[in-house]
Amino acid sequence: MSRHTRRVEVTDHARGLLGRVLHGHGVAARITEVEAYGGINDPASHAFTRTPRSEIMYGEPWRLYVYRSYGMHFCANIVTGPTERASAVLVRAGEVVEGIELARQRRGERIADAGLARGPGNFASALGLTLEDLDTDLLGAGEVHLGSHPTATPDISEGPRVGISKAADVPWRFWITGHPTVSAYRRSRRAP
DNA sequence: TAGGCGATGACCT
DNA sequence: GGTCATCGCCTAC
Numbered sequence: 001m002s003r004h005t006r007r008v009e010v011t012d013h014a015r016g017l018l019g020r021v022l023h024g025h026g027v028a029a030r031i032t033e034v035e036a037y038g039g040i041n042d043p044a045s046h047a048f049t050r051t052p053r054s055e056i057m058y059g060e061p062w063r064l065y066v067y068r069s070y071g072m073h074f075c076a077n078i079v080t081g082p083t084e085r086a087s088a089v090l091v092r093a094g095e096v097v098e099g100i101e102l103a104r105q106r107r108g109e110r111i112a113d114a115g116l117a118r119g120p121g122n123f124a125s126a127l128g129l130t131l132e133d134l135d136t137d138l139l140g141a142g143e144v145h146l147g148s149h150p151t152a153t154p155d156i157s158e159g160p161r162v163g164i165s166k167a168a169d170v171p172w173r174f175w176i177t178g179h180p181t182v183s184a185y186r187r188s189r190r191a192p
Numbered sequence: 193t194a195g196g197c198g199a200t201g202a203c204c205t
Numbered sequence: 206g207g208t209c210a211t212c213g214c215c216t217a218c
Contacts, residue, residue, distance in 0.1 A: 049215085049216095051214085051215070053214070053215085067214095068212085068213060068214080069213095070210085070211065070212075070213090071210090071211045071212030071213055071214095072210090072211065072212070072213095
C-alpha cells in the first residue's frame with residue numbers, strides 16, 4: 001500500500017467521524033471537530049515512537065485511546081487502524097446532545113452550552129472519560145461507544161492542527177463549518 | 193534516576 | 206489578545 005493511500009485513510013476516518021455521536025457515561029456529544037494523526041508516518045503522533053503508552057494505537061481499530069496532557073487534562077482519541085498502522089483521530093470538540101445536566105455538573109454550572117465540550121480536555125471531561133476507559137471497544141454497547149452515522153453529510157472545513165510543534169502545517173484538522181463549539185486555532189508556542 | 197517538555201485550559205488585561 | 210500553572214511520561218545519562 002502506498003504512502004498516499006495511508007494518508008487518505010486516516011483523514012477519511014477523521015471526516016467520517018464528524019457529526020457522529022459519542023456516548024460517554026450518561027452524556028452524548030455530536031463530534032464537531034477532530035484531528036487526524038498518521039501514526040508511524042506522522043512526527044506529531046504519539047505513535048511515531050512506539051512506547052508502552054502508544055502501544056494501543058498499533059492494535060485493534062475503533063478502540064479508545066485516552067492520555068493525560070499537561071498533567072491534569074485527558075484527551076480522547078479513536079484508533080482507526082488498521083492494526084500496526086497506529087493511525088488515530090483526536091476528538092477536539094463536540095455538541096452535547098444528551099445528558100446536558102450531567103455534563104454541566106462535570107464541567108461547572110456557569111459554562112455555556114456551546115463550551116461544555118469545546119477543546120479536547122473539556123470534551124473528555126464532559127463525557128467523564130478517564131484512563132479507566134482506555135482500550136474501550138467503541139463499537140460495543142457499553143457506557144462508552146459510538147452512535148450511528150449521521151443521515152446528512154455535514155459541511156466540513158479543514159486547517160492546520162492545534163498545539164503541536166512538529167508537522168504543524170499539515171492541514172489535518174477538520175471541523176463542521178461555522179459550528180459554535182469549534183475552538184479557535186492557536187499555534188503551539190514551540191512550533192517553528 | 194534526573195531533567196525536560198507537552199495533541200491544554202483558565203484567567204487576566 | 207496574551208500569559209502561566211502544573212505533573213506524568215518519555216528520553217538520556
